[in-house]
Amino acid sequence: MTDAPVHLADGRWVGRSLRRVEDPALVRGQGRFTADLKADHFVRFVRSPLASGRIVKIEAPEGARMFTAADLAAVKPIQPMLHKFNYRPIAQPILARDVVRFVGEPVAAILGRTDAEAEDFADQVELDIETLDALVTADEALGDNAPLVHDEAPRNVIVEGIVKTPDFDATWAKAAKIVRIDARSRRQNATPMEARAGHASFDPSTGRVTLTCTSQMPHLFRTTVCDALDMPESELRVIAPDVGGGFGQKMSVSPEYVMLVFLARRLRTSIAWTEDRRENLIASYHSRDQQLSLEGAFDADGKLLALSGDIVANIGAYSCFPTTCGVEPLMAMAELPGPYDFRAYACRSRGVATHTCPIAPYRGVSRPSITFVLELLMDKAACELGIDPVDIRRKNLIAAFPYTSATGLVFDEASYRETLEMAAKAIDVPAFRVRQKAARAKGKYLGLGFGTFSERTGYGTPAFAARGMGITPGWEQVEMAMDPSGFVELKIGASPHGQGLRTTLSQIVADQLGINPNRIRVVHGDTDRTPYGFGTFASRSLVIAGGASVLAARKVRVKLLQIAGHFLEAAPEDIVLEDGNAKVAGTDRTIPIRDLARAAYHGAHQFQKDFVPGLAETATYDPGGTFSNACHVAIVEVDIETGGVKIEKYLVAEDAGRIINPMIADGQIHGGVAQGIGNALYEEIVYDETGNILTSTLADFMPPTAHEIPPIELHHRETYSPATITEAKGLGEGGGIGAPAAIVNAINDALSPFGVSVAEIPATPQRIRAALRAAEQRS
Amino acid sequence: MTDKVDITLAVNGRDYDIRVEPRRTLADTLRDDCGLTGTHLGCEHGVCGACTVIVDGAPVRSCLMFAVQAEGKAVRTVEGLANGDTLHPLQQAFMDHHGLQCGFCTPGFLMLATGVLEREPDISDEDLVDVLSSNLCRCTGYQNIIKAVRAAAAEMRAK
Ligand code: FES
Ligand code: FES
Numbered sequence: 001m002t003d004a005p006v007h008l009a010d011g012r013w014v015g016r017s018l019r020r021v022e023d024p025a026l027v028r029g030q031g032r033f034t035a036d037l038k039a040d041h042f043v044r045f046v047r048s049p050l051a052s053g054r055i056v057k058i059e060a061p062e063g064a065r066m067f068t069a070a071d072l073a074a075v076k077p078i079q080p081m082l083h084k085f086n087y088r089p090i091a092q093p094i095l096a097r098d099v100v101r102f103v104g105e106p107v108a109a110i111l112g113r114t115d116a117e118a119e120d121f122a123d124q125v126e127l128d129i130e131t132l133d134a135l136v137t138a139d140e141a142l143g144d145n146a147p148l149v150h151d152e153a154p155r156n157v158i159v160e161g162i163v164k165t166p167d168f169d170a171t172w173a174k175a176a177k178i179v180r181i182d183a184r185s186r187r188q189n190a191t192p193m194e195a196r197a198g199h200a201s202f203d204p205s206t207g208r209v210t211l212t213c214t215s216q217m218p219h220l221f222r223t224t225v226c227d228a229l230d231m232p233e234s235e236l237r238v239i240a241p242d243v244g245g246g247f248g249q250k251m252s253v254s255p256e257y258v259m260l261v262f263l264a265r266r267l268r269t270s271i272a273w274t275e276d277r278r279e280n281l282i283a284s285y286h287s288r289d290q291q292l293s294l295e296g297a298f299d300a301d302g303k304l305l306a307l308s309g310d311i312v313a314n315i316g317a318y319s320c321f322p323t324t325c326g327v328e329p330l331m332a333m334a335e336l337p338g339p340y341d342f343r344a345y346a347c348r349s350r351g352v353a354t355h356t357c358p359i360a361p362y363r364g365v366s367r368p369s370i371t372f373v374l375e376l377l378m379d380k381a382a383c384e385l386g387i388d389p390v391d392i393r394r395k396n397l398i399a400a401f402p403y404t405s406a407t408g409l410v411f412d413e414a415s416y417r418e419t420l421e422m423a424a425k426a427i428d429v430p431a432f433r434v435r436q437k438a439a440r441a442k443g444k445y446l447g448l449g450f451g452t453f454s455e456r457t458g459y460g461t462p463a464f465a466a467r468g469m470g471i472t473p474g475w476e477q478v479e480m481a482m483d484p485s486g487f488v489e490l491k492i493g494a495s496p497h498g499q500g501l502r503t504t505l506s507q508i509v510a511d512q513l514g515i516n517p518n519r520i521r522v523v524h525g526d527t528d529r530t531p532y533g534f535g536t537f538a539s540r541s542l543v544i545a546g547g548a549s550v551l552a553a554r555k556v557r558v559k560l561l562q563i564a565g566h567f568l569e570a571a572p573e574d575i576v577l578e579d580g581n582a583k584v585a586g587t588d589r590t591i592p593i594r595d596l597a598r599a600a601y602h603g604a605h606q607f608q609k610d611f612v613p614g615l616a617e618t619a620t621y622d623p624g625g626t627f628s629n630a631c632h633v634a635i636v637e638v639d640i641e642t643g644g645v646k647i648e649k650y651l652v653a654e655d656a657g658r659i660i661n662p663m664i665a666d667g668q669i670h671g672g673v674a675q676g677i678g679n680a681l682y683e684e685i686v687y688d689e690t691g692n693i694l695t696s697t698l699a700d701f702m703p704p705t706a707h708e709i710p711p712i713e714l715h716h717r718e719t720y721s722p723a724t725i726t727e728a729k730g731l732g733e734g735g736g737i738g739a740p741a742a743i744v745n746a747i748n749d750a751l752s753p754f755g756v757s758v759a760e761i762p763a764t765p766q767r768i769r770a771a772l773r774a775a776e777q778r779s
Numbered sequence: 780m781t782d783k784v785d786i787t788l789a790v791n792g793r794d795y796d797i798r799v800e801p802r803r804t805l806a807d808t809l810r811d812d813c814g815l816t817g818t819h820l821g822c823e824h825g826v827c828g829a830c831t832v833i834v835d836g837a838p839v840r841s842c843l844m845f846a847v848q849a850e851g852k853a854v855r856t857v858e859g860l861a862n863g864d865t866l867h868p869l870q871q872a873f874m875d876h877h878g879l880q881c882g883f884c885t886p887g888f889l890m891l892a893t894g895v896l897e898r899e900p901d902i903s904d905e906d907l908v909d910v911l912s913s914n915l916c917r918c919t920g921y922q923n924i925i926k927a928v929r930a931a932a933a934e935m936r937a938k
Contacts, residue, residue, distance in 0.1 A: 019874055020877070029818070192883075193884045242883075243881065244819070664877065670919060706908050
């Protein structure tokens, strides 16, 4: 078997907007989510009300069963590892021991026979914590006499990266113009509609525990929980049933899951935890929270010669597992150059610990922030050099491939310029400028903004190995078996949470085997039933699990052709599989595939001695990775009186390689853009100066509704990836990456008559008004 | 802890005789006592609408209503939407127009839309967006939900 791309262009199923097999159960309310399971006991976590403090006393109310750190002497903390010389390994305790480090940190677990009883007990716990000084922002944590969040991390820096290309200083000196941006990407929460939940059940007959939970990576959850509890992995089964969205938040293994399995084993019972929304907002993982300063050295024509960056990420109180807190700052440093062609680059990136909720990956990871700041820089440079924003991008986008970036990333191929041109044409920039001028004359402020980006997708172990994580994910494995009735079961290590992967994979496999997708069942999210894998994150499942599925299907196909050759008395090369039949090309000799399947199991005697009965195959795929790209464009209207922003038009020109199911692909982009719009304009986790969270309901956090999300116009370009088997690139995250850049650039374009701009997301009315007020005061 | 009371809840045309604490929400009761887990809880504070069910013809947030308040009223949940094997036009439209991804918000949207279209079959497209903005979806970006509901509305009107 080779990894060469297979051409599925004449495939009958790939490329079609097939209805999702996932849907019938979900629209009937027959989805099976973690919180639907019954349990004998319910657990509530008693959480710290203080950002920083020393635990003096925890006392359970009468009749309640409570566990604290003292009960967990034999349980190991969660230890995310990064093998980088400048990473300080910080372990996260399962329950806080001696000190608390953020509001929401679990300090005790308390049980009830019902959820309500557990909640009542939790309310009555006497918790005495002596207040210590809290560090809430990265600036405070980096301050000269700041206390330490962890003794192991001097100056509270947990991870730091520095790059500088040898030609940097010399190139910098040649600049005609230095343009600077100081931007902030505020703290946000991925906010899946289903919060986190877990249900651990002990089976006395086997001694095993089944943990059903909201996980994007069940196998890694199993490994991590077993490591903490020092138990064999064979004793734990992890099931991710229907998962109500994850967006990265559900890939980190949090202490609560370790606690659930610990309790189920200790009490030999079933035990459930369903996080409430307040817990999700204060104590699940947060994201973003970065200060980014960028300087670009341009020549007089607007060509970017060199880029220098300083990135400070407030990573919260602990490092998340498995990606570690390096995921945002280090990836930002590596991928900051984005789609632009320049050779000289210098960057420093720091992850700083504070007394806030830990940060974890969230759709797009670092790219929404770096795209935002880089695209702001491009617009500012265009403005200062008197160049059109489209022209400055034209001048600087990478055009020749393969291309090796200043940080050593290899872009196999992409269509940065083509998608920019598609987008610019579709939006009709000259017509907009006329309209903008006329509107301005009437006191209506319209703005146009672009967000161009490159998104690394579907990368395998080499890319992860370079990161030096304690565990190196990357590959995916599948097990495929055609049963004697000719139906296929495909078991995958990937574990989707709404992306329709069962549908898209069945399309891919159907083409390989010449059968209808409805004869293929995709099994996922159960460590007992599926091969080890890394789950679903980083726009990888369709690319990597899809590639592995093709490889496995090819093996099954080879065998089917062999068997068909025997019955049809033809050479396997002359046989095609289509419409459920094996046919000798150019003849009317044909046999149903299900007859071949039956023969593979029940007719082994008919074949040669070396024939291996059955039609079960395994395959592994581990690609080097590829890049999707897109250009997002927004037209907004800014209300100068209120600072409110209305999106008048939103357009995406994107290239994610071969599209397996256009309907699903469009849906992923819509959803990503909507989250990006939320990130750009509304959503923010706000702490007060003591480290208490002021935004602990959805009414405060403000995810957008149908009102705020405009129709999204999509333009596709399919540049088939030479780097992946299916020629697809990933697209799960892209929608969210371009939106903050496009929207804030549009806002700034609208604000240009006032000589002000914003460089902060979310660009709330308050921030826009503050910028305008500053201008009013100046004049 | 409060004493439990006996109530009879009429859900999807069937009576459930159950014992609940008076403080128990309708959502928890439907899910835990009636075993109808199609109704989902996304916030329990009335913002997300995932828990929307129909009570006496009107969509309500079942996390904001006590089960005892629903006694004597007709409750409808997503489980009662299809007619046997035949899906409700809204269910079909959500599938046809890719109005769901993870499907967690879907029951709430379906019940919200059902309640509204039954009461106001001729609702304008703009008003429909208005109504749909009372529920949150984190996956779909809403466009396909709006499309699905408009398509179902047209179909229901045609019938
Ligand atoms: S769960 Fe009822 S509105 Fe969110
Ligand atoms: S489909 Fe996932 S929240 Fe709406």
